[in-house]
Amino acid sequence: MPLNDERLTSTSSGEDQGSDVDSSSDRCDSMTLTSDLDCSRESFTSDSSSKHCTPSSSPPKTITLDEVMDTAKDLFNLSISHEITVNPSFHVDRDSLRQDGxxxxxxxxxxxxxxxxxxxxxxxxxxxxxxxxxxxxxxxxxxxxxxxxxxxxxxxxxxxxxxxxxxxxxxxxxxxxxxxxxxxxxxxxxxxxxxxxxxxxxxxxxxxxxxxxxxxxxxxxxxxxxxxxxxxSIKSLKPVLACHGVEYERARFQSILDAVPNSLDRTTSWMKSVLEELLSAAVPQEQKGQPPVPGPFQILNAAFLRILTWDYNKNLLPETLVTDETRLQEIQWQLQRSQAVNEVLLIIFSTIGGPIEGLPSLSDRLKKMISVLLDGMHRPDFNLEKSLEGVSAQICCELNKSLTERDYPALSPALQTTLTGQICSITQKDNPIRTLVEDRVQQYFKALICDPKPRVKLEQVPAGLAAVKPELAMLGAKFISLVNYNKAVYGPFYADIIRKLMFSSSPAAGRPPQDTAQDSVVSN
Incomplete structure (x- = not known):
């Protein structure tokens, strides 16, 4: 019989991505999210919490084929419901296979x-x-x-x-x-x-x-x-999932956790490495003779911040983030390009100085040019240094044209060589301009993650990042939307993992963690 060729597709513009997450959180999940994280907070300081807030983990056991099939079905249902919830353009389309496939x-x-x-x-x-x-x-x-x-x-x-x-x-x-x-x-x-x-x-x-x-x-x-x-059917399900998607996804994940041993190993390792990093970076408190213990929300926020620089070639994502892997990778790629564009622009204006200051049209042209030439810089076969040499040549041509139009002398060969060298040097990890931009981007996203009302801070970019402010605001909105929805779904699981890690770690074992003011409940 003829084969039925269908596939699930998701196409959306950058502006729309994640908008359903925001709206669903605003309409239906604010009460649920607060309740779940309140229960999670209690679980950090107590061995017992309400039944619906404490996820259960199964001991190792032999899995039957039927259980494997049931788990695969749960995973599929979880992925589909999540896609319908977070992607406003999710739809089914007939399969269009590659012509050479x-x-x-x-x-x-x-x-x-x-x-x-x-x-x-x-x-x-x-x-x-x-x-x-x-x-x-x-x-x-x-x-x-x-x-x-x-x-x-x-x-x-x-x-x-x-x-x-x-x-x-x-x-x-x-x-x-x-x-x-x-x-x-x-x-x-x-x-x-x-x-x-x-x-x-x-x-x-x-x-x-x-x-x-x-x-x-x-x-x-x-x-x-x-x-x-x-x-x-998908269109009809959207309003239902907008109000009940969090509970549904959590229940499906719990079913997977019940059936498959070690289903949270990568998530636990992720949280453990973040906790160890925070403890090692803590400043000792002389009066107590021991470093301050990071709060659970501080750990969770730091963990999500790490996802922005996650090395997908070396490590698999935590299990609780796999349904958003494509979206998170896309955010990371766009962020890397925006950072590189900002670094190049900072070098240009600091090197050339006065003759090109106060020219927004020139800045916009240079930004578009750099962005286009650095498109695809995340690909393994992309030669960043060679591309930056091409960027430098195009920039010098554009600058010379702008300078001569306004009766300024063109860039000397020595200055062009200096500019090209500085631009190409951003491939080095210890480059001061690169370090400055990356640190301030991290500050920006940390402020968004830690603030209960991150939308207010979307336009408040740190100094030196004004050139890519629209891009940062768009990526920040996408990322925070995914983070807050993920917290709503998996908050109890994170709470259980962090509680066990903190009460088993030394020297803080047995001592309840203290949250800071900025570690309050994060919800959109």
């Missing part, structure tokens, strides 16, 4: 073999209808799947017209009307399809006499109708 070759060959067999059978004398009957049976099941529970009349009609036993009897008596059945199928599809498919149905009615070609087109339109139905 092996899977496409296999699929096309299988399809061709099926349709060739069908055509050969129908062209026999007398015709054979075995493949055609199977085809009609599959079409009947697809049509029935489109019906609402109360559509009994149409269900009965479809079962009567596409009665496989009756059709087989007609075949045996050489009385089957394949074209008449195809006409009924097309008419029924026209009654069920969305208005957007009316033109496709019209084309089916005008299709050529070749019955094989007609059935191929019928299946193509049925695939479109299936995608329409799923997208309608």
């Amino acid at each position: 092996l899977l496409k070759v296999v699929r096309d060959n299988l399809h061709k073999a099926f349709w060739d067999i069908l055509e050969a059978e129908l062209n026999n004398d007398p015709p054979e209808y075995e493949q055609a009957i199977r085809l009609l049976g599959e079409i009947r099941e697809i049509l029935l799947s489109f019906l609402n529970p109360g559509a009994n009349r149409m269900r009965t009609q479809i079962m009567e017209v596409l009665d496989m036993d009756l059709i087989r009897q007609q075949v045996d008596n050489d009385a089957v009307d394949i074209k008449g059945l195809a006409s009924y199928i097309i008419t029924t599809m026209g009654k069920m399809c969305a208005p957007v498919r009316d033109e496709e149905i019209k084309k089916l009615k005008e299709s050529p006499e070749n019955i094989v070609t007609l059935f191929r087109e019928i299946f193509r339109v049925l695939d479109l109708m299936k995608a329409d139905m799923v997208n309608h």
